[in-house]
Amino acid sequence: MTSSSAVAELDAVSWTREPAQEPLEENDAALKAVRDLIKAGERNQLVELLKRWDPVDVMQLLTRLRLKHARKLFQWLPANPSIKVVAELRPEFRSILMEESTLEQFHDILDGLDPEDAVEILNEFPDDVADELIARLKDIDEIGTRGGYADDTAGRVMARKFVALPEHCTTGEAVAQMRAEADRIRKIFTVYVTDDEGKLTGTVEVGRLLLAPADTPLRDIVNRDVLTVSADTDQEEVLRLARKRDMRTVPVVSSEGHLIGRVTPKQLTRIASDEANEDMLLMSGVSGESRADDTVLRIVRRRLPWLLAGLVGASVAATVVGSYEDQLAEAAILAAFIPVTMSMAGNAGLQASAVAVQGIATGALWTGDIFFRLMKELAAALFNGAIAGTILGSLVLIASFVVPLEAPERLALATSLSLLCVTTLAAMVGATVPIILDKIGIDPAMAIGVFITSSNDVLGVLIFFLMATTFYLG
Missing domain, CATH: 1.25.60 (MgtE N-terminal fold)
Structure with a gap:
């Protein structure tokens, strides 16, 4: 060229x-x-x-x-x-x-x-x-x-450029200061107001600043109901607070109350993206630090622990199945319903835990609302389990006209009740575990991965055989 x-x-x-x-x-x-x-x-x-x-x-x-x-x-x-x-x-x-x-x-x-x-x-x-x-x-x-x-943390992501003016400063002086700082800061949404000791006392939005008379002191138009965070506040908590209060920027203060930085709209967007990506990886049973360009050794190091945890859960489920060897030998038809039970338990648990994690992440799940939410999950799980169990029991009865089954009515009852119990229990575990993890300081997204799947597989198989032993083989 x-x-x-x-x-x-x-x-x-x-x-x-x-x-x-x-x-x-x-x-x-x-x-x-x-x-x-x-x-x-x-x-x-x-x-x-x-x-x-x-x-x-x-x-x-x-x-x-x-x-x-x-x-x-x-x-x-x-x-x-x-x-x-x-x-x-x-x-x-x-x-x-x-x-x-x-x-x-x-x-x-x-x-x-x-x-x-x-x-x-x-x-x-x-x-x-x-x-x-x-x-x-x-x-x-x-x-x-x-x-x-x-x-x-907020200290890692905060910007250290901002406009902070004393309360006695007028709006005209504030606008002049904003113009002087425009090239350095580029985007100014909020002017921060401080007292004589330099401690943050409130904020003034740019729109209100421009509409006020030029000789108005900032103390007369300042918004003193301002939310602040410390430099060591977790960035996910900063994002949650910003969403809850509908804030475009979040001021970061020192232990003495002095303004040291601000989390900008761009950083809030980036935090939301980073947290969503991390939660997606954790929910898939992958380390939150995993990247597409990881080397083979990094891939093994970050995925193998989760796979081994899943192996432990699967081994426990297999042990439960093995402990009912005599029942399977007596009624081999029971083996056909094991995958159905495990699948329903896993799906019900994942659905409930996904909703719980979303509520925690967005701040929609309030502490005073937890009991009501759990009761709603229980009611929904009972309805879903009853409907799924009724359908499965009906299919068993219909199949008995085509395939010879021993005591189809009892088999239908056992499978129906097992689905009802499995779906209900799995949903309650899925809804409760993320809340517990969040309370003890562990990322609740971890609950959706291997833990929920493995625990519900074990519970599902155990409940199924208990029901089959009681109502079909008893």
Whole structure:
């Protein structure tokens, strides 16, 4: 692509913003052009092209390229555009692209920045990458303080840029201060108000600030009903509080009440995404730290414990079945209903636990509402179990006209009652365990994985054989 016509063709290459997870065919030509430039080693031409693109579009391009091409392109990008692109990439993609040479590049960039700006950029990186960069910048105290906060806390994700003014300041002075800080902070939704000692006393929304007369003291329009969190507050709790109070930003204060940062709307969105991804992995019986680019050893280390836990549960269920060997020998037909019972127990438990985890995560499950919720789960489980049991019992009776069954009425009764009891008990276990785990400080999403499935399998098999022994073989 060295001719004038080729250059003109390259200038015409553009990218159409793609909806989430929906690649557009019209971008295929741009993908091909970029791939050709990468293969040909035409770095300068490609960089000139991408400088005209929005960072979000460059991010989408990177995720559509093959990994080796994406890495090369990322290394080619100049420092400033590459940082903007990193800010738009999801953590799993960013961790793939980060290599030693790239970390050194960002180290050089951060080393020359104002500490506040460096901290803001570090907040855009995945925690592991940010920690690595902080270790290389440990001579800068203000940046190093970020590493002093535990993972997944407000201190780790908070922005340290904000507008804080004393109560005696007028709205006119506040607006002037906002204009002066606009380039540094970029998006200002709230002005924080402090007392003479610098402690946070309230907030003023920008809209109200602009509508008030210019000589109005902030103390006259301040909202003193302000929710704050400490730097060591878990980020999931910060998100829960923000949703409950419908807050766009959450102020972070020190133990003395001084404002030290704020959790921005962008960080709240990222926390929601991170927590949802972690819960999804835990619910699937996978470590919350698992990533698509994990090595084989990491995959084994993060999945094997869950598989072994499932193996223990399955072994216990098998032991229960083995203990009823005589009953199975006496009535082999019982073996046909074991998978049905285990499946119903697992499904009922997963449904109830999923709803409980969702209620805990969104804050919809209040402490005073727990008993009422559990009673509703019990009533619904009884109805579901009765209906499922009635259907299964009816199928057994219908099958007895085609296949010879011994005492079909008693078999129908035993299977019906077992489904009723199994569904009810599994639903109650599924609804209760996440609440208990949350109360003792364990992520309730862990309950939906191996624990609920294994425990309900064991309970399901045990209840089935108890019912079969009592009502069919007794």
